[in-house]
Amino acid sequence: MKIAFAGKGGVGKTTLCAWTADFLARQGRSVWMVDADTALSLGQASGVASRALPEPLVAREDLIRQRIGAGGMIALSPAVDDLPELLGVDVPGPGPGRRRLLVMGTVAGAGGGCACEANALLKSLLAHLVLERDDWVLVDLEAGVEHLGRGTVAHVDGLVVVSEASHRGLETAARIAAMGADLGLGNQVLALNRDPGGPLPPLPGLPPRVLRLPPLPGLAARQLNDSCVLGLPEAGTVDALVAGLLETLEQGRGGAGD
Ligand SMILES: Nc1ncnc2c1ncn2[C@@H]1O[C@H](COP(=O)(O)OP(=O)(O)OP(=O)(O)O)[C@@H](O)[C@H]1O
């Protein structure tokens, strides 16, 4: 199954994505973690030291030029089949499943005036991973609706819209959900993070299936000194939440396997 995590800035997208990858790998699944954010944080959230993180794809001008072509002509179907293996790094962690990290970066972060080319390559690589690989693919999107707007995640099986429990945050979540639905991505879950409990405001467009994540004091205490979000004192709670999320997404796509 391929899942994208979207939402406003700072709501917990990367955290939930890292938890899900960790859970799946411990279940023996092979997982691609795709960091499509500027902050390069999915690796760090998964325990990779910053110095061990690869350069993001959008900064690889050599590769972009080689695959997309220079001089104004953009290759519409660049060769990308080998790129996951070329660019992906293995992430250590418990469990029989293999975890690999692909750092894409965002188009806004592309250097050397090659944003169009970087965008084309990024899109092709994501489409390849999502459409042609049997592994699990988890895409941690940049804040906002940019990626959805460009249609980058149009082919994933599930969209997790992460939100803080505030009216403004939920308005953004509803907008992201609506854009996802427009792209044909109807299998959505709203992940309400740091949920204080209580009913949600009746905002049109919010995904009807809601996963509520409590504030985790163990995570808050940890983050002061460490970016890794795995191996928390609340690990049991986290696993139960992720299992619930995956079950909901599986049901939403009609019970098909991965
Ligand atoms: N339920 C929670 N309890 C306590 N802390 C949390 C919880 N969820 C997330 N956090 C913390 O909140 C911060 C922001 O989370 P995270 O980086 O996952 O958000 P994000 O949506 O990916 O942000 P960005 O838009 O910057 O990529 C992190 O320090 C994370 O550890």
Ligand SMILES: [Mg+2]
């Ligand atoms: Mg993030």
